[in-house]
Amino acid sequence: MSLRLLGLLLTVAATGLPAQGAVLAGRAAGSDAAIRIWSLTGSLRITAWARDSIHVQGRVDPGAGRFGLGGTRDALKLSVEPPEGREPDGVADLDIRVPARARLWIKSAAADIEVTLQGGTVEVTSVGGRVRLAGQAASATVETLDGNVELALDGPLARVRTASGTIVVRGVLQELDARTVSGPLLVGMEGTVHRVRLETVASEIAFKGDLDADGHLEAATHGGDIELRLPPRLAATWQLVSYVAAPVNELLPAALLRPGERKGEWVATTGDGRATVQVRTFKGRVVLKVRA
Amino acid sequence: MTDTVRRAQDGDQAAFHALYQAHVGRVFALCLRLSGDRGEAEEHTQDVFVRAWQRLGSFRGDSAFSTWLHRLTVNEVLQARRSAGRRSNRLTLTDDDAILDRAVAAPTPLAGDLEQAIGRLPPGARAVFLLHDVEGYQHDEIARMSGIAEGTSKAQLHRARRLLREALGR
Amino acid sequence: MNNHTDILPLLDDYADGGLDPAARARVEAHLASCAACRAEVAALAAILAEARALPRTIEPGRDLWPGIAPRLAARPARRLPWLQLAAALALFAGGFAAARLGQKDGPPTRLATLQAEYTAASTELAHRLAGGSTGLAPETRRVVDRNLEIIDQAIREAEAALAGDPANGALEQMLVARYEQRLELLRRATAAGRQES
Numbered sequence: 001m002s003l004r005l006l007g008l009l010l011t012v013a014a015t016g017l018p019a020q021g022a023v024l025a026g027r028a029a030g031s032d033a034a035i036r037i038w039s040l041t042g043s044l045r046i047t048a049w050a051r052d053s054i055h056v057q058g059r060v061d062p063g064a065g066r067f068g069l070g071g072t073r074d075a076l077k078l079s080v081e082p083p084e085g086r087e088p089d090g091v092a093d094l095d096i097r098v099p100a101r102a103r104l105w106i107k108s109a110a111a112d113i114e115v116t117l118q119g120g121t122v123e124v125t126s127v128g129g130r131v132r133l134a135g136q137a138a139s140a141t142v143e144t145l146d147g148n149v150e151l152a153l154d155g156p157l158a159r160v161r162t163a164s165g166t167i168v169v170r171g172v173l174q175e176l177d178a179r180t181v182s183g184p185l186l187v188g189m190e191g192t193v194h195r196v197r198l199e200t201v202a203s204e205i206a207f208k209g210d211l212d213a214d215g216h217l218e219a220a221t222h223g224g225d226i227e228l229r230l231p232p233r234l235a236a237t238w239q240l241v242s243y244v245a246a247p248v249n250e251l252l253p254a255a256l257l258r259p260g261e262r263k264g265e266w267v268a269t270t271g272d273g274r275a276t277v278q279v280r281t282f283k284g285r286v287v288l289k290v291r292a
Numbered sequence: 293m294t295d296t297v298r299r300a301q302d303g304d305q306a307a308f309h310a311l312y313q314a315h316v317g318r319v320f321a322l323c324l325r326l327s328g329d330r331g332e333a334e335e336h337t338q339d340v341f342v343r344a345w346q347r348l349g350s351f352r353g354d355s356a357f358s359t360w361l362h363r364l365t366v367n368e369v370l371q372a373r374r375s376a377g378r379r380s381n382r383l384t385l386t387d388d389d390a391i392l393d394r395a396v397a398a399p400t401p402l403a404g405d406l407e408q409a410i411g412r413l414p415p416g417a418r419a420v421f422l423l424h425d426v427e428g429y430q431h432d433e434i435a436r437m438s439g440i441a442e443g444t445s446k447a448q449l450h451r452a453r454r455l456l457r458e459a460l461g462r
Numbered sequence: 463m464n465n466h467t468d469i470l471p472l473l474d475d476y477a478d479g480g481l482d483p484a485a486r487a488r489v490e491a492h493l494a495s496c497a498a499c500r501a502e503v504a505a506l507a508a509i510l511a512e513a514r515a516l517p518r519t520i521e522p523g524r525d526l527w528p529g530i531a532p533r534l535a536a537r538p539a540r541r542l543p544w545l546q547l548a549a550a551l552a553l554f555a556g557g558f559a560a561a562r563l564g565q566k567d568g569p570p571t572r573l574a575t576l577q578a579e580y581t582a583a584s585t586e587l588a589h590r591l592a593g594g595s596t597g598l599a600p601e602t603r604r605v606v607d608r609n610l611e612i613i614d615q616a617i618r619e620a621e622a623a624l625a626g627d628p629a630n631g632a633l634e635q636m637l638v639a640r641y642e643q644r645l646e647l648l649r650r651a652t653a654a655g656r657q658e659s
Contacts, residue, residue: 109599109654127602127654145654146605163609163647181609181647201643202529202612220639222616223528241632243623262630282620282636305534312527317519324520334522338529345534406512425513450474453506462505 021060023067023094029054030074032101032120038079040064040109042091048100048118048135054078055097061090101138117153133158148183184224193217200224204284208291210234211275218278225284228277229291235271240288241280242266251288297357301348308348312341315358319365325422326369328411340368363437366423370438409459413452420445421452465492469499477506532615533608573634580641587648598654606651613644 029035031052037044041064049055054076060067065082078096082088092111098104100118108126115122117135124131128146137155148165151158153173160167160178167178172191179199187198189209196217198205204224210231211217219226230251238257240247243264249257252268260267266286279286299307319340324333344364351360410418419438423429424445431449435442469492475481476489493500598606620637627633 125653127599128605143650143653145602145650161646161650163650164605179643179646181643182612199639199643201609201616201640220636222620222636222640262632263627264630265632280632280636282616282623305531308534309527309531312530316526317521320522320526321518321520330523334524334526334529337522338526338533341526341530342533406509407516421513425510426516428514446474450471453474453509456509457505460509462508 021062021064021067023056023058023060025067025069026053026055027069027076028052028073029076029099029102031099032103033073033099034075034103035098035105036075036077036079037096037104037106038077038081038108039092039094039111040080040082040088041111043093043112043129044096044106044108044114045094046096046098046104046106046113046115048102048116048120049097050100050118051097052099053097054099054102056094058092058094058096060092060094063090064088064092067092185219210291211236211277213274215275216278217276220278220280221284222282223284224281225287226279226281227287227289228279229289230277232290233271234275234277235273236269236275236277237273238266238268238270238277239279240266240268240277240286242284242286243282245285247286247288249288251290294357297348297351297353300345301351308345311344311357315361316341318358319361322362322365322422322427323369325407325410325426326366326419328415328418336365336369336372339372340365343368362427366427366429366437370419405460406456409456412459413455416440417448417452417455420448421456424449425453466496466499469496470502473499473502473506477503477510528615529612532611532618573638576638577641580645584641584645584648587645587652590652598651602651602654606647606654609647610644613640613647616640617644 029052033054035054037046042061054069056069056078060080065080065088067080069076069078071077078094080088080092080094098120100120102120104115104120104122106113106115106122106124106126108124108129110128111126112129112131113124113126114132115124115134117133117137117140119136119138121139122133122137123141124133124143126142126144126147128144130148130150131142131144132150132152133140133142134152135154137153137158140151140153140155140158142149142151142159143161144165145162146164147162148167149160149162150168151160151171153169153171155171155173157175158169158173158177160169161180162183163181164183165180166183167180167185167187169176169178169187169189171189173189174194176187176189176193176195177197178185178187179197180203181200182202183200184203185198185200185205187196187205187207187209189196189207192210192212192215194212194215196207196209196211196215196219198207198219200221202223203221205219205221205226206229207217207219207227208229211234213235217228219228228251232251238252239260240257241262241264247257247266252270256268256270257266258268259265296307296310300311316337320333320337323336323340324330327333327336340361344361347364351357410421413421420434423434423437424431429437431442431445434440434445438445440448469489472481472485472489476486481489493503617637617640620633620640624630624633624637
């Protein structure tokens with residue numbers, strides 16, 4: 001598919017054809033309307049704005065499918081439908097404005113997706129494109145297979161799944177659940193996090209942040225290092241597991257960290273031990289550092 | 293054909309591992325220079341050896357195994373770069389947060405002014421320069437392997453050499 | 463006629479030794495009288511010499527073999543990787559559960575029960591993918607394959623470690639986590655297939 005897309009793009013570039021299939025559409029929508037967006041290839045740039053309407057501008061290659069925008073004020077559907085039973089042969093590049101608290105469902109195969117929110121919710125399901133979410137989100141969910149995912153969010157909850165991609169998360173979140181298979185997981189949080197679960201198989205995990213007094217951090221990988229940068233005074237119950245090496249500890253008072261009951265396990269209790277930190281890597285090292 | 297190659301052709305994975313150990317440096321160097329990215333180069337290197345294993349049956353011993361593997365590597369990397377434009381769409385971080393940077397931008401082991409200048413060439417020019425001036429391929433071969441016209445290959449080479457001279461201040 | 467603008471485009475080929483004798487003579491005649499072009503050719507030659515002298519090998523910073531070994535199928539090449547993966551997993555999990563049951567000679571352990579569940583679900587999903595009805599693009603399928611191989615390799619390693627240290631709960635947790643990941647990847651791959659088609 002990509003080859004054909006590339007070919008098409010090159011043909012267009014070479015012959016200098018004017019932009020085809022220009023799209024310009026708009027519609028009234030409730031401030032918290034449910035909006036379903038369906039486009040397989042190209043790019044989607046979605047931005048929340050302070051108006052009760054949806055506005056679309058962009059370009060749809062004829063082979064990519066037919067553009068449609070319909071539904072009611074509170075439930076809209078925006079789609080680029082490829083011809084029945086055929087793979088899309090072309091791309092759609094759409095710039096979409098949505099009401100501030102819109103609830104978005106975005107489905108794609110290979111489009112690069114960028115969403116900037118202002119308090120709404122978003123759920124992205126894709127296969128191979130890059131996904132970037134930014135802004136204030138009441139909740140954010142991303143599921144993809146081969147795409148890199150980058151979140152820069154302020155909100156209560158984010159959930160990310162990919163397989164080959166890198167996951168990068170920044171911002172202020174109360175709860176984060178992020179998992180990949182072969183990519184690294186890189187997280188830098190402001191404020192305190194209540195619950196974090198990070199999981200990869202073949203790569204490394206880096207977390208920088210702080211936990212609530214009763215917060216919970218769980219990080220697990222098979223093949224990579226896990227590096228945590230936390231405040232030195234974090235009161236927590238620590239369980240660190242690595243089968244290759246003792247933890248590299250530049251964070252906890254050395255006397256507190258001692259071997260656990262099982263092979264590869266190290267444990268510690270700091271302060272009242274209310275928060276929990278559980279870290280497991282099979283072949284990597286556990287590195288604890290002081291958050292700068 | 294060496295005995296190790298023949299044993300690997302018969303499905304001996306230990307023999308293939310020996311071939312891997314003997315040739316990985318050469319393959320990795322090529323992947324690293326062509327892709328300009330360490331992570332990508334590691335992936336390409338792994339894909340090359342998996343592909344080599346799958347295709348080992350078609351190796352007839354007309355050329356040295358290293359030559360065969362070399363060409364396979366070039367094809368694999370160029371093909372991957374052509375067919376998966378979106379893969380080169382790697383995450384670019386806007387944040388300079390050290391913890392995030394460290395893992396994403398793993399230091400590239402390429403040393404030396406020329407290596408670094410090559411790494412900064414535009415991808416098309418870089419590939420042609422590496423294949424022609426470092427690896428010694430002819431323009432017609434490069435054109436065939438990368439799916440570009442021979443004239444484009446020549447033009448890219450000229451461009452690459454000019455950019456390198458500028459970058460090196462010569 | 464033998465001025466700069468005529469000669470400049472020839473310098474690349476001249477440096478490569480790719481000019482016919484007449485053109486070469488023209489370039490050389492010009493070089494004899496033009497210091498700028500001589501400098502140009504000298505700089506070019508220096509870069510080419512340096513390029514040819516670059517090290518032919520660079521060792522990767524880490525061992526890449528662990529990412530290769532699990533992907534080497536016994537030849538001839540696999541025709542139905544999905545089915546074989548499912549079958550391999552079923553065999554492996556069956557053998558594993560039996561070994562543990564043999565050891566304990568009692569009711570199935572929690573791990574063995576979980577494994578059986580994951581294997582059943584995993585096999586069904588793998589069959590669905592193998593059936594080709596999911597419409598997953600070949601490129602995506604390669605991605606899924608590669609990641610399944612990574613998880614399977616991790617499963618084998620954790621399993622070997624657990625065999626030597628059967629009471630280690632942390633190892634058991636790791637193994638269960640890998641099963642969950644395998645299942646989830648298959649589930650998402652089938653969902654992605656519907657999306658791509």
